Amino acid sequence: MNKALETMINNMPDKTGKKLEEWIEILASKKFEKHSLAVNYLKTDHGLTYGFANTIVTLAAEKSIPSEDLVLNQYKGKESLKPIYEKLISTIEAFGTDIVVSPKKGSVSLIRKNQFALIKPATKTRIDLGLKLKNIEIQGRLEGSGPFGAMCTHRIQLQDVSDIDSEVIDWLSAAYQKSV
Numbered sequence: 001m002n003k004a005l006e007t008m009i010n011n012m013p014d015k016t017g018k019k020l021e022e023w024i025e026i027l028a029s030k031k032f033e034k035h036s037l038a039v040n041y042l043k044t045d046h047g048l049t050y051g052f053a054n055t056i057v058t059l060a061a062e063k064s065i066p067s068e069d070l071v072l073n074q075y076k077g078k079e080s081l082k083p084i085y086e087k088l089i090s091t092i093e094a095f096g097t098d099i100v101v102s103p104k105k106g107s108v109s110l111i112r113k114n115q116f117a118l119i120k121p122a123t124k125t126r127i128d129l130g131l132k133l134k135n136i137e138i139q140g141r142l143e144g145s146g147p148f149g150a151m152c153t154h155r156i157q158l159q160d161v162s163d164i165d166s167e168v169i170d171w172l173s174a175a176y177q178k179s180v
Helices: 003-016 020-028 035-046 050-064 067-074 079-093 146-151 166-178
Strands: 100-103 108-111 115-123 126-131 154-158
Touching (some): 079 100, 115 146, 115 166, 154 166
């Protein structure tokens, strides 16, 4: 989750009077054919600004799609990458019980207190593993963030399950440890 979105969600109760989950429940009680109709409903009936209304509707739509479906859709036509994803998830889950695996449309965020990693099937033959490792220099397989921009500080390209070696696991663990 990017910092601006995280800040918006954290400020939502003070600025709108309700938590994100409460707004999602309100939207779930109604059926809107279009995104814009739901945004207008929150603006006119609840007095929200466009920014908050749009964010709530967008996040509510993401939550309405089961997580498994989001992940399955990411790997359509890229099925050979799924074992890499599964190995990454099992490796990360061994770090602790305080990790939230949050699938989105095109990637999966891994969050402790903050996002510490991102798994994205970048091509039909490669997964990009984004990591948040501030103040760590590029070295070995640890590259600049590339397409992740500010969401991650580094990336490691993975093309096979065997690429998830001790170096990758150590970098994942370091990102996890820094996310407290």
